[in-house]
Amino acid sequence: MVSLEEFHQYFTQSILSDAESRTLLRPQAFFETVCEDLVSIGDLTKNYTYAEYTKKGTEALGYDFDEERGVLTILNHQYFQDDGIQTLTKTQLDSKFTRMKSFLKKSFEGFYLQMEETSDAYSMAYNLKKYYEKNQIIKIRLMLLTDGRVTRTLTDISSEFFLNFHTEFRIIDIEYLHKIYSIAGGIGEFEIQVDLPYLKVNNEDNSYHSYLTVISGDTLVKVYEDFGQKLFEQNVRTFLQFRGAVNRGLRNTIETAPEMFFAYNNGITATASSVEFGENGNINVIKNFQIVNGGQTTSAIYAANKVSKMDTSKVSVQMKLSVVTESNNQDEFVSKVAEYANTQNKINNSDFFSNSPFHKDMKSYSTRIFAPAADGAQRRTHWYYERIRGEYLNSQAYLSAVDKRKFLLENPKNQLIDKTLLSKAENSWNQKPDIVSKGAQDSFKKFAENISETLENDKLAITESYFKDAVSKIIMFRTVERLVTKSSWYDGGFRAQTVTYTIAFFSFIIKEMEINLNFNIIWQNQTIPESLLFLLEKIAEKIYFKITSPPPGFANIGQWTKNHKCWESVKELKIKFDKIDDNLFITNEEVKYVQKEEKNKKTVDTGIDMQVQVIKTPIKIWKTLYVYYMENKSALKLSSMQSDILSKMASGKITLPSEKQSAILYNLKKTAEGEGLKFSNV
Structure with missing residues (x-):
């Protein structure tokens, strides 16, 4: 188990490495890292946005809006950047929350009119005003992120009514972040309070316990209101709103015949790590509650209650609750329950991407293949593929000081491949910048779909060459990030969108020319050649001014870049290059030859590996x-x-x-x- 102090050291170095490799200020790298962790456990939605605004008495660093629950979150941080763990004081807390309130109030009053239209803060204030005017906001959260520690007396701050909204205060400190990394699966410990009669199905000897019970619509609404996406971390679906026939049927039943809901609906399949029983014999506490099938049912009941103001007190939902008694088997168990339970609507294989052989192949190559030594370095290194969050840190947890230094030399932090970064780099090259602009979760979902489809058509697609090309795309992605930041034409804001659109456009124009980038040049040098850097910088400048000048009707630049029409308009750009280095490119025939050779090699390796395992x-x-x-x-x-x-x-x-x-x-x-x-x- 990694101690809090060890985790803080790792976390601090991680932020420093991320900031240096991407040419970010450390506070922004801290903000993005923490927010991604919070998205992964359901504390934020995939729609969170970084947008810094700091003036005297007014401050916000970003926001998040959960459209389904109507929860608006204003984000800020207290980033100490210290080698030791600092303690957050009440004075610091009060000051931060007061400034966030000021920004929120001004935004509701039309603050965006006083800002530069191309700034991230303009988009943030504009959207807050829009949510307010459309009466979409049900609850407000003011969330403070910190690398410090908050004393127990300050962790629970009473809610209040601010601007006529129920307003909660959340502090995400280093201890909370440590728990995210420490808990298997990363869902985070939480428990829900209920009062459910039940029928136990199996005996004490089983590796899991099953209960059949009934949960009321109002209870389900309360649970979802309190925990939101945390309940669906193991669910392969996302709520589709009332678009499909199933969801419209749910709504009609709630509205016209709520007492028939139990009979008409298939109910909920859920898992938990443990349950506790009350004096009346009912289940009154469920720990780490996960709805693996029934997300649409839950969301439909919540939307009917909160959005349509329907009475859900008469709605009863049957629930099958499985409690996994062996924590080591929890991930596998929940994955199987989710896979077999989700048969109501069609599920794509990409929805079960966590079980894809892609991860095994990537992990194998990342362990076996050494990157070429660069810049005169004497030690060769690996690009470490992290399938599960925290795996890189946990790999060091029980190493001696000597072995840990050796591990870090062979697996440097700046060569960590996390799935989010990989998906952004791959989707950008595959000309899906509008998807990347929608955020990490949308980007990863599209990436999973592409990989799953590829593997369905070709089980040998993930070869050593694929791994090296993927690393080369990551190097390109990070290089363009630094390039944009340092450019004289860059005025700040929308850097992420500029990066993905730049790479996508470069991929687009060479495909139009019917040639292919020779990624092996990047892999062998572990850097981008100067001639390619020149091309990318020229493209990036044109892209930046193109995407920050949206057409009439798209005043919000952030939303415009998420629209496929933005990508279509970017493809119309005409950029003239004085000289293109032919050494950067290879023909289609050369690509096909390499792919064929790599697949033949993988077939042999796989066959030998199977023989060894069978014999053993x-x-x-x-x-x-x-x-x-x-x-x-x-x-x-x-x-x-x-x-x-x-x-x-x-x-x-x-x-x-x-x-x-x-x-x-x-x-x-x-x-x-x-x-x-x-x-x-x-």
């Missing part, structure tokens, strides 16, 4: 597997060839399986494991 598997496991299939416990019906090979392997007649036999045996074992067969006690 004890014969008693093959015997268990043979019985499993012969007793028809599997949904898979074996062919005569599969049955013969498995039978001979179980009886010891095959001592050295061929590559083909190994592939069959390996896949039979994986299928059975996927169906729940355990070999741990064999």
